[in-house]
Amino acid sequence: MKAAILTDGTFALPQDLSTRHDIFEFKLLISFEDGETLEGNYDEKEMETFYHRLEKSKELPKTSQVRPADLYRLFDQVVAEDFDTLYVLAIPSALSGTVQTIQSVAQEYNDRIQTHILNRHSVAGTIAPLVALTAQYIDEGKSPDYIVPRIQWLDQQQGIWAAVASLDNLVKGGRASRFSGFLGNLFHIIPIIKSAPDGGLELAEKTRTSKQAYNKITAEMLEEAKQYPAGVTFQILHADNDKDAQKVKAMLNEAMPDTPVEIVWLSSVIGIHVGPGTLAFSCLPNIDNYSEA
Numbered sequence: 001m002k003a004a005i006l007t008d009g010t011f012a013l014p015q016d017l018s019t020r021h022d023i024f025e026f027k028l029l030i031s032f033e034d035g036e037t038l039e040g041n042y043d044e045k046e047m048e049t050f051y052h053r054l055e056k057s058k059e060l061p062k063t064s065q066v067r068p069a070d071l072y073r074l075f076d077q078v079v080a081e082d083f084d085t086l087y088v089l090a091i092p093s094a095l096s097g098t099v100q101t102i103q104s105v106a107q108e109y110n111d112r113i114q115t116h117i118l119n120r121h122s123v124a125g126t127i128a129p130l131v132a133l134t135a136q137y138i139d140e141g142k143s144p145d146y147i148v149p150r151i152q153w154l155d156q157q158q159g160i161w162a163a164v165a166s167l168d169n170l171v172k173g174g175r176a177s178r179f180s181g182f183l184g185n186l187f188h189i190i191p192i193i194k195s196a197p198d199g200g201l202e203l204a205e206k207t208r209t210s211k212q213a214y215n216k217i218t219a220e221m222l223e224e225a226k227q228y229p230a231g232v233t234f235q236i237l238h239a240d241n242d243k244d245a246q247k248v249k250a251m252l253n254e255a256m257p258d259t260p261v262e263i264v265w266l267s268s269v270i271g272i273h274v275g276p277g278t279l280a281f282s283c284l285p286n287i288d289n290y291s292e293a
Contacts, residue, residue: 003085003138004078008066008098010091010267011125017135022083024074028091028098028269029064033057047265051240051276061272065098071105079112085144086115087134087151089127091269116148119155121195124270125237126160126282133287150290158284159224160195161204163213165241165277192217193274210244214279218251221283225256230288234259237266237280244279 007013009027017023031037032053054061078086086106090098099117106115122130130151137147190213194204207213225232234252238245242263249261266280274280 001085001143002083003087004083005131005134006074006086006088007127007131008090010269011128013128017132020135022138024078026066026070026074028066030268031062033059048240050268051271054272055276063269063272065096065101068101068105071102075105075109079109084113086113088115088117089119089131091123092120116144118148118151122155122158124267125235125264126158129284130154150287153290154285154287158282160282161217162193162274162278162280163210163217164191164193164274214248217281218248221281222255224283228285228289231286232259233284234261235282236263239266239271239274239278240276241279
């Protein structure tokens, strides 16, 4: 078996992964009101500029799923390099049609490569640890029967929350009801968004201040961590809001000093929909918590 990974550009891969010959990336598209189209990426040098531009934009930029032609090119490349197994980690189908497009293209290559879709819930930077673990398993020579259930278990167990600075972008992008957006704007409510069972987003709670939202989410993360005796990793993703990200990290460090807390930028593709100032959070169980029973 010779396996590869296909993933999207909604997060940054560390250099040890981005330079691997068996990891293939495609980019989602971002179109601004002036007609400029960019490939969604995660270049930290450009993220601050992007969010400042987003904040000043009168109209919400549009995001588009991967172009089928790009997928055909990638599948042809994967097959030409003699890979026979492909693991896909990409933005969930509840948020984009990308996965459906990948599945459609993959069907045409069924006789040449076996494709496995590994995640339904993880988005943006929360996919990165799953990619890293999948790559580790490939290096160890693990089979799909070993890899698929473990990565899917991690994806399903990972808790994901966000404290959204404003519901405006979610409403404009069609990812929150207009009624919720109206309440948020009228009463200056900071909504807490949580990943839904289908991989989409749902409004879990409304708070009056960012501090209240962070306290509630931190409490939920700490409570969830108790379910995993073999430990967890916390992740904080920010949309040009490192100041608050550092505050939450300090809270988590104080409560669980031995638990890793990572801070990363929230990618442009996801940031468009939740808006500047947003903080997203994840609690990822260590794989040692996995049990086949």
